[in-house]
Amino acid sequence: MTTTSILGASEAELRRDRTSVKWLAYPPDVLPLWVAEMDCDPCPAVADAVASAVSRGDTGYGWAPRYAGEVARYAGETWGWDVDPSSMLVVTDVMIGASEVLRMLTDERGAVVVSPPVYDSFFGFVDAIGRRRVDAPLGADGRLDPEALRAAFREATAGGGRVGYLLCNPQNPTGTVHSPDELATLATLAREFGVRVVADEIHAPLVHDDGPAFSPYLTVPGAEDAFAVFSPSKGWNLAGLKSAVVVAGPQAQDDLARLPEVHTHGSSHLGEIAHVAAMRDGLDWHARLRAELRSNRDLVGRLLAEHLPAVRWTVPQATYLGWLDCRALDLGDDPAAAFRERGRVALGSGPRYGAQAGRGFVRLNFATSPAILEEAVRRMATAVG
Numbered sequence: 001m002t003t004t005s006i007l008g009a010s011e012a013e014l015r016r017d018r019t020s021v022k023w024l025a026y027p028p029d030v031l032p033l034w035v036a037e038m039d040c041d042p043c044p045a046v047a048d049a050v051a052s053a054v055s056r057g058d059t060g061y062g063w064a065p066r067y068a069g070e071v072a073r074y075a076g077e078t079w080g081w082d083v084d085p086s087s088m089l090v091v092t093d094v095m096i097g098a099s100e101v102l103r104m105l106t107d108e109r110g111a112v113v114v115s116p117p118v119y120d121s122f123f124g125f126v127d128a129i130g131r132r133r134v135d136a137p138l139g140a141d142g143r144l145d146p147e148a149l150r151a152a153f154r155e156a157t158a159g160g161g162r163v164g165y166l167l168c169n170p171q172n173p174t175g176t177v178h179s180p181d182e183l184a185t186l187a188t189l190a191r192e193f194g195v196r197v198v199a200d201e202i203h204a205p206l207v208h209d210d211g212p213a214f215s216p217y218l219t220v221p222g223a224e225d226a227f228a229v230f231s232p233s234k235g236w237n238l239a240g241l242k243s244a245v246v247v248a249g250p251q252a253q254d255d256l257a258r259l260p261e262v263h264t265h266g267s268s269h270l271g272e273i274a275h276v277a278a279m280r281d282g283l284d285w286h287a288r289l290r291a292e293l294r295s296n297r298d299l300v301g302r303l304l305a306e307h308l309p310a311v312r313w314t315v316p317q318a319t320y321l322g323w324l325d326c327r328a329l330d331l332g333d334d335p336a337a338a339f340r341e342r343g344r345v346a347l348g349s350g351p352r353y354g355a356q357a358g359r360g361f362v363r364l365n366f367a368t369s370p371a372i373l374e375e376a377v378r379r380m381a382t383a384v385g
Ligand SMILES: Cc1ncc(COP(=O)(O)O)c(C=O)c1O
Pocket: 036, 093, 094, 095, 096, 119, 168, 172, 200, 202, 203, 231, 233, 234, 239, 244
C-alpha cells in the first residue's frame, strides 16, 4: 500500500494542473479555499476506468440500471440501507434531481422550506423552479430545530398549496450529521403538515469515522413518502463527471413514475463509469482520504486556536468544510470579503448560505494539503491583525 498522501499537492502543482473554477476564479495571488472541490489526487480506480473507457471509445450513452444497481449495493454495504434499484431514477446531478422532484411535488408559486445555513444553490434552485422559499433555520447549536420547522411548515402550508422541504443530510456548511431521532421528528412534522421531504445526501460518504454514523433519511420511521437524492460525486471529487440518482420511498413510487424518463438522458455515461469504479473499487482510497480529511480538520482546529483564537467553530461531523463564526473579529457581515481583500485567501462567504444565519461567518474548505491550510490561516490572521 502506498503511503503518499492524497491531499499532498503543492500550490504550484495545483495551479499547473487544475483548470476548474476553484483555481481559476480568483487572481493567482489569492489562495482558494472556497468552492466544494478537493485538492486531492485522483482515485486510481476512477482514473483507470475513465481513461480506459475513452481509449476504447466507450463514450456513448449510459445504461441506467448498471448505475442504479451499483448505488444500491454501495448504500447497502456502507449504511445497511436496503434500497431497490427499481425505486431509483438516474438523473443529471443532485441539484437537477432534487429540483425536478420538488417541481413535481409542489405547486407553481408554492413553497419549499429550507434550513439555513445551507448549501447556497438550494436558494437558487428553489428560485429556478419558480417556488417561494420559506426558512426554518437551524438552531444556535447548528441542528434541526423542531420549533422552527413547525413554524415554517405552518407558514408554508397556510395558503393550501402543496409544499416541499429540502433537507441537507449531512448539512453543508455546518457538517452536522442529523441523528435518527432528529430525522424522525422532521418526518413526524412533515406528515402532520402534509409536507413532502426531499433529502440531498451527497455528503453522506464524507461522514467522519470518529463521530455519529450517517442515517439515510428514507430509513427513519415516517419517511416512507419522501425522496432522497445521492451521488458519489462529492465524496470522490467527481463534480466534473456528473451523474446521480433520485430514490423514492415505498410510498412515493407513484410519484417516481410521474417523473419524466427524459431526466435520465442528462446523466453522463463517463460520469456513471467513474462513479461505479469509485463505489466498487475505490473504497480503500476513500478510507485513506477520510483519514486525511479528519487529520486536516484537527489541524484547522489547532491553527485557529493558535492564530485566530476569537474564531469559534463546531468541529464538523462530516464534510471537508469548516463553518467559522468570525463575529468576534469585527469584520462585518461578510468576513470573507476582508479575508480575500486583505489576506488574499478566498473562503465561502457566510451570508451566501443564509442572509441571517450566515452573517459574520465564513466557510473554509480543508480538503487541501496541510501546508496550504497553514498558509491560509496565517493569511486570515494577517487580515485581522
Ligand atoms: C449539499 C450539496 N448538494 C448538491 C451539490 C452539488 O451537486 P451536483 O453537482 O450533483 O448538483 C453540492 C455541492 O457542493 C452540495 O454541497
